[in-house]
Amino acid sequence: MGRERLERRLSAILAADVAGYSRLMGVDEEATHVQLKDHLRTLVEPKIAEHRGRVVKNTGDGMLVEFSSVVDALRCALEVQRGMAARNAGVPQDKRIELRVGINVGDIIIEENDIYGDGVNIAARLETLALPGGICVSARVQEDARSKLDLAFEDTGEHQLKNIAWPVRVYRVRLEGVEARPPPALALPDKPSIAVLPFQNLSGDPSQEYFADGIAEEITTALARLRGFFVIARGSAFTYKGKAVGLKQIGRELGVRYVLEGSVRKAGERVRIGVQLADAGTGREIWVERYERALADLFALQDEVTASIVTAVEPQLYAAEGARVQQTPPGQLDAWDHVIRALPFMWRRTRSDNAAALDLLWAALRLDPSYARALGLHAWLSLWNAHAFGSAGGLAAVLASATERARAAVAIDRDDPWARLALGLSHMLRREHEDAVEELRAALDLNPNFALGHAFLGLALAYGGEGAQAVGYLETAMRLSPRDPFFSFFAGHRAFAHFVAGDYSAGLDWGRRAVRQSPDISGHWRALALSAAMLGYLEEAQEAVAKARELNPDYSVAWVERASPLVHAADRARYCDILRPVGLPEQ
Template structure:
C-alpha cells in the first residue's frame, strides 16, 4: 500500500513564471550591498503587489531570481508585462551599470507538487525559456501562446522550435513584442524589402474529414511553390498552421506573423469534382488583392494541385508586385 501512495504524486496544471536578474554576478562584484538592497526593494515595491493583483504564488526565491506559480496563463503573461514595465520605470533614473533588469520565461504545463515546492518539466521549461530571453524581455512556450492569444492585446514574434537542455521534445517559443503600438505601425517588422506572405490552412467545406489531408497538402504545395519565387518571403507552414480551425482576423495574422499579405482559401468536394477558391488579402488594410476559383476532377489530384499552385503563383506574383508598387507609391 505504502508504495502505491508514494507513486501517486500530486500533479496539477500550472503557469510557471521564471525570472532572473541579468548580469547578477557583475552587479554583486561592483556593489554587493547596494545590489541586495535594490533587489529587496524591487521585490517589496514591485513584485509582491503585482503577484497579489494577478494571483501569483512565489514557489522559490533565489538571490538573483524567482519562480512564481499562476493558475492562469493569461494572469502570468499580464503580470510579466506589468513587471517588466514597472522595472523599466524604476530603472529610468539609475545609472546603466547599476540597473536591475529582468528576463522572464513562462510555461504552462504539468507540475509535480511536493509541499510548497514544484518540480518537473513544467517548471524546467520555464527556467530554460528564461535563459533564452534577452534583457528586459519575456519568452513564452507554445502552450502559453495558444492560451493567451486573442485574450491579451499583445503581439508575439515566433522564434521557432528550440531544443532545450534536458528536455526531450523541442519546444516552440514566442517572444512578446514589448510595444504593440510600434508593432501596429510597422506590421512587417523583420521583412521590409520583400513582399511577405502567409498561406493559411484552407477551409475544408465538404465536411468529409478524409478531405482534410487533401486541403492541407494543397496548402503545403502552394507554400513550397511560393517559396521558390525569389522576389518574396513566405512564412513557413508550421507558423501559418497554428491558425488551423480557428476564426482568423487577417490584420491580427499580419501582425503576429509579420507579413504584408495573407492567402486564404477553401476546398469543396462533391462526388468526383473538386472546387478550390483562393483569395489574397493585404493584411494591414484588409483589402482584397486577388480572388479566383479552380475546378477539376479527383482522377488526378496531383495535377489539380499543381494546376492550382501554378495558377495561384501565376496570379499572385504579378499581383503582389503590382500591390507592392501601389503600396510604395501610396507612401
C-alpha cells in the first residue's frame, strides 16, 4: 500500500506573540489577560479577517495565522502593529502589551487544526528576532513585497535559526511612526537566579509530554527549596513552552542569570534525558549532562532523575557565581560575594583551603554578623575541619564558639539546611545523639537532595550504634552525588557504618577506598583499622593505626574516651579493645 498523500500548499505564515508576557503576567495576571483578550477581539482578529487570513491556532500569548498572499500577511501585520502603537500611546513602557511578528512564505503541510513544515518553523523563529512592536520577515517575503508595498526593509544579515539546516537572511520592516524597541530588562536579584524551562519531548510520543513537563516542574520545586537561590515560578517559565526564544532574551524578560533546559527522548524500553545549564547573559554553556535509565515506573524515574539533576546543578551554580565574583574588585565585595568566594576553597577539602574558606566566611560575617548562611557555613567548616584533621585539643578550641554560631544561624533562619547541618554536627561531636539526629533530619526535610546532610546523618547514626540505618543514609548520599567533592568522606563514613553494622568485609572494602582517595584523613585509617582487625588482617590494621597516629599524634585510648563521638561507653570500650592489640596506645 502506498503512503497516504499529504495535503500541501504554498502559503504566507504569520507568527506573533506578546513581548515580555511572563513579566506582565507576573506584575498583574488578571489585568494582562483581560487587556490581551480585548486587543485580540477588537483589533487583531478583525484585521486578520479583513486581509483574508486564517487563524490556525492560538498559543495563549500568541497565534499562528495562514494567508494566501504575502502582501495580505504584511498589510495585516502593519495595520496591527500601528493599531497597537496607537493603543499604547500614553501607557507606561513597563505596562504595554506589545506584539512581535515574524512572516515567512513556504510550502506547508495542512491538517485540520494545524500546519507543519520548515515554512512554519522559520516564521516562528523570525518572530523571536523581532523587537517588541516590530516585524521580521524572510528574504523571500521581502522580495515578493518590495515592489508591491511602499515599505523600507533593514537587512540584518543571515541567521542560523534553531533546528533550521540552512542560514536564513532576515529583514526588519521599518515602520513609520512606530518605535520598535526592546522591553526594559528586569533587574537581577542579589543572589543566583535561575529559570527552569519546559523540557522538550523528542520522543515523537505525545504520551511522554507529561513526563517531560513533570521533570521540569519537580526540578523547579526542588531548586526553590534551596536557600540562597532565586527561582522563577513554573507558570512564568512554561510560557516559553514550544517557542524558540534565545537564552539572552529569556534572561532579560525573566530577570535571571542562569537558565536550565533539557530534553526527553524515549528509545525502546529506555529513556534519555539531556540537561544543559547556561549563563543567560552570555549564552555560554556551564554544565551539560545526559541521563539514561530503564523505562519502568515513570514516577519513580522522574523522582530519581530530578534528585540527580538538582544535586548536580547546585554546586555548578555556586561555581559559576564564584567565577563571576572573582571579577569583582575586593573593595566592592558584599557578604554574599565573600561566601561565594569561600565555597571553592571549601570543596577542595585540604587544611590550607579550609583555612582560606574560613577567612572569607569570617570576612562575610564582619560585613553582616546576622548572615545565617555565613554563620552556618563557618560553624560547620570549623567543626568538620577540626574533626577531620585536628587533634582533640583542636576540636576543643573551636567547639564552643562554633556551636554558638550554629545556634545563632538556626535562630536567624530555621529553614537553612546548612545551619541545621552545623548544629547537628555540633550535637554529634558533643555526644548529644538525639539532638544531633533531630537537627540532621531537619536539614533533610528542608532539602531532601542534600548529599552532605545524608552523609552526616549516617555518621551520627553510626556513632549512636545504629549501623544498618547509617549505611542506608550513606548509600543515598553516594547515589545523590556520585562525583561529590566530599565523596571520599562518604566512603570513610560508610566504612565505619559497616563496621558498626557488623559487616566487616564491606567495612574493609570502603575503608580501603577511602584511604586511597584521601590518605591524609586520620578518620579513614581508623575505620579501616577496625574492620581489618576484626577480619584478622592484623598487619594491615597495625599499619592503619600507625598511619592514623602519624596524622593525629593524640590518637589513643585516652583520645577515644575524651574526643570520639561514639555515644555509648560500651562501644568506646569495644573500640579500644579491638585496636589495642594492633598498636593503639593508652595515652
